[in-house]
Amino acid sequence: MPVNVPMNMIVPVDPSIAVVIPCHRVTRHILSLLNGIGREVRHIIVVDDCCPDRSGELVTALCRDPRITVITHADNLGVGGAVMTGYRHALALGADIVVKLDGDGQMDPALIPQFVGPILDGQADYTKGNRFTNIEDVRAMPAARLFGNAVLSFVTKASSGYWTLFDPTNGYTAIHAAVLARLPLDKIRQRYFFESDMLFRLGTVRACVIDIPMAAIYGDEESGLKIGRVLGSFLKGNLVNVGKRVFYNYFLRDFSIASVQLLIGIAALVFALAFGLHGWIASVDTGTPASTGTVMLAGLPVIVGMQLLLSFLAFDIAAMPNRALHPLLTPRLRARSTAGPKAEPELRVVDAA
Numbered sequence: 001m002p003v004n005v006p007m008n009m010i011v012p013v014d015p016s017i018a019v020v021i022p023c024h025r026v027t028r029h030i031l032s033l034l035n036g037i038g039r040e041v042r043h044i045i046v047v048d049d050c051c052p053d054r055s056g057e058l059v060t061a062l063c064r065d066p067r068i069t070v071i072t073h074a075d076n077l078g079v080g081g082a083v084m085t086g087y088r089h090a091l092a093l094g095a096d097i098v099v100k101l102d103g104d105g106q107m108d109p110a111l112i113p114q115f116v117g118p119i120l121d122g123q124a125d126y127t128k129g130n131r132f133t134n135i136e137d138v139r140a141m142p143a144a145r146l147f148g149n150a151v152l153s154f155v156t157k158a159s160s161g162y163w164t165l166f167d168p169t170n171g172y173t174a175i176h177a178a179v180l181a182r183l184p185l186d187k188i189r190q191r192y193f194f195e196s197d198m199l200f201r202l203g204t205v206r207a208c209v210i211d212i213p214m215a216a217i218y219g220d221e222e223s224g225l226k227i228g229r230v231l232g233s234f235l236k237g238n239l240v241n242v243g244k245r246v247f248y249n250y251f252l253r254d255f256s257i258a259s260v261q262l263l264i265g266i267a268a269l270v271f272a273l274a275f276g277l278h279g280w281i282a283s284v285d286t287g288t289p290a291s292t293g294t295v296m297l298a299g300l301p302v303i304v305g306m307q308l309l310l311s312f313l314a315f316d317i318a319a320m321p322n323r324a325l326h327p328l329l330t331p332r333l334r335a336r337s338t339a340g341p342k343a344e345p346e347l348r349v350v351d352a353a
Contacts, residue, residue, distance in 0.1 A: 017116060018043035018095035020086030021103045022079050023055035029105030030055055034063055036109040040116075041067065041099070045089050048072040049082040055103065079171075080194025084185045091177060099174045107172045108214070115174040115212050123210065125179040125325050126202055128165070128195075129172035130211035137215050152196070152234055159241035160199035161249070162209050163317045168196050172214060178329035179207050193237045200241040204248055208324045249319075258315040261308045268305030272298050 019041050023030060030046070037044060044067045048056025056070045071085055083100055090098040097116050101107045107129070118124040132138055138146065149167060156168035169192070182205050189197040202209055250259040276298035283290045 015096040015116070015120060016043070016094060017041045017097050017099060017112070018045060018090035018093060019099045019101055019109075019112070020045045020047065020083055020090060021101050022047050022049055022082030022086065023059075023103040024049045024051045024076070024079070024082070025053055025055075026051075026103035026105075027053045027055050027058050030059060030103045031062060033101065033103060033105055033107075033109060034059065034065065034068065038109065038112065040113060043090065043093050043095060044068045045086045046070045046103075047082040047086045049079070050074065050076040078191040078194075080188060080192070080197075081190035083194065084188060084190070087180060087185060091181060096177050097174055098177060098180060100171060102171050111172070111212070111214055112174075114214075115172065118210055118212075119174060119176050119324075119326070122324050122327050123208070125207040126175045126198075126209045127173065127212050128167075128209065129170040129214040130165075130167045131170060131214060132167050133211070133213035134215060152238075155235055155238040155242075156196045156199060159196065159238040159245060161203040161245055161316065161320055162199055163320055165199070165209060165211055167211070168199065170214075171195055172212075173198075176324075176326040178326045179205065182329075189237065193234060196234065196238060197241070200245060203245060203321070206321045206325060208321045256315075258312050258319075261312040261315070265305045265308030265312060268301040268308065272301035272305060275301075 017040060019037060021030070021033070021044070023046055034044065034046075044065065046056060046059050046068060048054070048059075048070060050073045056072045059068065060070050069089065071089060073082065073085065077085070079102075086100070087098060097119055099112055099115060101109060111129075115127045115129075118127055132149070149169070153166045153168050157163045157165065160168075173195075179202070183198075183201050188194055188201055199209065246262070250256065250262060279290050279294050279298060
């Protein structure tokens with residue numbers, strides 16, 4: 001006869017964890033990375049994104065780990081495109097949690113349990129690394145990198161709605177499969193902007209996201225991401241996503257007092273700018289100083305508009321998702337605490353493609 005078990009006695013059981021590794025010019029590091037992935041991982045998906053060094057062929061020839069599947073792109077789709085291919089394959093394999101690692105050796109696979117843990121505990125739907133929590137690591141970074149990450153982090157906060165997150169270009173991530181299946185993978189950006197775009201898409205489904213402190217491993221690898229080169233495109237992409245997010249959350253899906261504050265605040269500032277500019281031009285043309293009433297009529301809407309926009313911002317920060325979505329979508333990762341001892345994950349041999 002079934003026994004009803006209280007929710008506080010329900011504990012996570014063995015999940016099916018898949019690791020996705022996009023590969024492009026990483027032949028010096030990919031083998032050591034694969035060797036460091038622990039037995040808690042059931043599937044390892046290596047995506048050769050039309051690598052000129054043929055990373056996929058190297059893995060196929062030298063790796064005998066039955067967990068590994070190699071997928072090769074005929075054309076280079078970018079790191080985001082490679083990750084989306086890996087995500088789709090992980091979902092097809094029935095993975096419960098999908099971890100993404102870069103193949104350049106900068107991400108320690110020993111940290112995988114730390115990224116998966118909050119998802120198993122029902123605290124988060126998506127976890128990502130943050131290299132800026134340790135002050136010693138921050139001091140070692142070049143000033144240009146710190147400034148670029150600060151700017152990108154701020155605009156990504158606005159575009160995604162996750163105001164407490166930092167280090168948006170960090171590619172060490174883990175996601176619950178039930179939440180991943182709700183994302184429009186074909187719409188997520190395929191190049192370097194995909195991490196920021198992922199956060200935007202996660203925000204649209206109200207997924208809970210948290211940062212995981214980590215230290216990057218810097219060696220002789222060369223990063224293809226140059227802050228100065230991509231800063232403009234990142235800013236443009238985030239600004240577009242700001243508009244989309246505000247429209248989706250405050251006008252399409254809901255209409256609240258925050259929506260009214262935003263509309264009136266913007267209208268007040270636009271009126272103040274137009275009226276003040278008109279008055280200033282008239283004053284210059286006539287040589288007559290603007291009257292006190294004119295100045296007040298231009299200044300008061302600025303004060304009111306700024307107050308309303310600050311109120312809207314406070315509402316938006318408070319509305320950030322803080323409860324995991326995946327427990328509502330699937331109970332598959334939970335079982336009774338009396339289920340018995342933890343079993344070793346059953347490995348399935350998958351032929352390399």
